[in-house]
Amino acid sequence: MADQAQFDPGNVEVGRVSVRRGWCPTAWRPMAAGDGLLLRVRPSMGRITAEQARLIARVAARHGNGAIDLTNRAALQLRGLDEAGWRAALDTLVAAELVDADPARETLPLLVAPDWRDGDDTHRIATALSARLAELPPLPAKFGIALDAGAGCVLGNASADLRVERADTGALMLRADGRPTGVAISAGEEVDLIRALADWFVASGGTAAGRMARHDAALPAWATGGLRPRRSTGALVDDPRSYPLPFGRIDAEALAALTDRDGLTALRLTPWRALLLEGVRAPKSDVGDLRHVDACVGAPACPQASVATRPLATELAPLIAGTLHVSGCDKGCARRTQSDVVLTGRDGRFDLALDARADTMPALRGLTYEQVLAHFKGLPRAA
Numbered sequence: 001m002a003d004q005a006q007f008d009p010g011n012v013e014v015g016r017v018s019v020r021r022g023w024c025p026t027a028w029r030p031m032a033a034g035d036g037l038l039l040r041v042r043p044s045m046g047r048i049t050a051e052q053a054r055l056i057a058r059v060a061a062r063h064g065n066g067a068i069d070l071t072n073r074a075a076l077q078l079r080g081l082d083e084a085g086w087r088a089a090l091d092t093l094v095a096a097e098l099v100d101a102d103p104a105r106e107t108l109p110l111l112v113a114p115d116w117r118d119g120d121d122t123h124r125i126a127t128a129l130s131a132r133l134a135e136l137p138p139l140p141a142k143f144g145i146a147l148d149a150g151a152g153c154v155l156g157n158a159s160a161d162l163r164v165e166r167a168d169t170g171a172l173m174l175r176a177d178g179r180p181t182g183v184a185i186s187a188g189e190e191v192d193l194i195r196a197l198a199d200w201f202v203a204s205g206g207t208a209a210g211r212m213a214r215h216d217a218a219l220p221a222w223a224t225g226g227l228r229p230r231r232s233t234g235a236l237v238d239d240p241r242s243y244p245l246p247f248g249r250i251d252a253e254a255l256a257a258l259t260d261r262d263g264l265t266a267l268r269l270t271p272w273r274a275l276l277l278e279g280v281r282a283p284k285s286d287v288g289d290l291r292h293v294d295a296c297v298g299a300p301a302c303p304q305a306s307v308a309t310r311p312l313a314t315e316l317a318p319l320i321a322g323t324l325h326v327s328g329c330d331k332g333c334a335r336r337t338q339s340d341v342v343l344t345g346r347d348g349r350f351d352l353a354l355d356a357r358a359d360t361m362p363a364l365r366g367l368t369y370e371q372v373l374a375h376f377k378g379l380p381r382a383a
């Protein structure tokens, strides 16, 4: 099976493996990171059965380094594979229907509201769209579609370019990301209109912009509508089924242990660093509150990082009341928007900025790990 897959080297050398930047990895097209290949799994409807979760844990431990990341688009990433391990893992995951046997169908991020129910609008539209993905035009690598048609909008802050959501009137609507309003859609026409808006995006030059919010061409009249999306209820963090993952990371052993809980039928993947457990309440998490903290993988997992990020972020978390971002470099993968406090790695040390992004001019430069800690321990709870 995996013999059909192209191992696709590019321009970032990591050991003997290299890959191209500026595209999104899939299971069929893994990406090299500092800790080996990264294989992304995007299960249908963002749901994996307990049995599939156990299989993923076994694959991650056997063929990778055991680390599994939940991305901000509700995909799972298995880390630390070598080329032979990737091929073996891919075969196993395709056989388990966790990866589509058609590589082309793995490329479009389709994000569904994790609290969907069988037969509801989110489920119905996702099923119809999945069957017609081939009708969509070739879209940029980071282009995504959010299906958020439940009673409350939960994906308002999640990254997407086309959004099917609930209007404040209760109607279903389609909205181009970055526009405040959208157009009403009737049951049964959702996929046709998603396809029409995707076609317009490509035909009007959106591919060069890469994302809908950056594409400032005037929408076609039929898509401009006056409907406003219902106010987002946000992440389901207080849901008793919600199991937070520190920085979105869980290891294979912990994932396997989670699936051993009596009554657990499946896990739902969310874009907010938590799993939703089907059938049971989530066990109490023993990690501190990291909801206000973002930190990328940093060194050594990312070849562009010169500092480890998450140990510092974890130590600083209780010292900082506002938002904190610790970034391995000025690319700022973990958070594109401003944070109250941002620490950016550079040449093995940290630059500090306030109300800033990772690429903002810092207020203090070249701090060691210890100096950063001493700085915040000496302040009243910052920000």
Ligand code: SF4
Pocket: 296, 297, 298, 299, 302, 303, 304, 305, 306, 327, 328, 329, 330, 331, 332, 333, 334
């Ligand atoms: S922000 Fe820099 S160091 Fe962190 S994951 Fe992105 S590229 Fe790597």
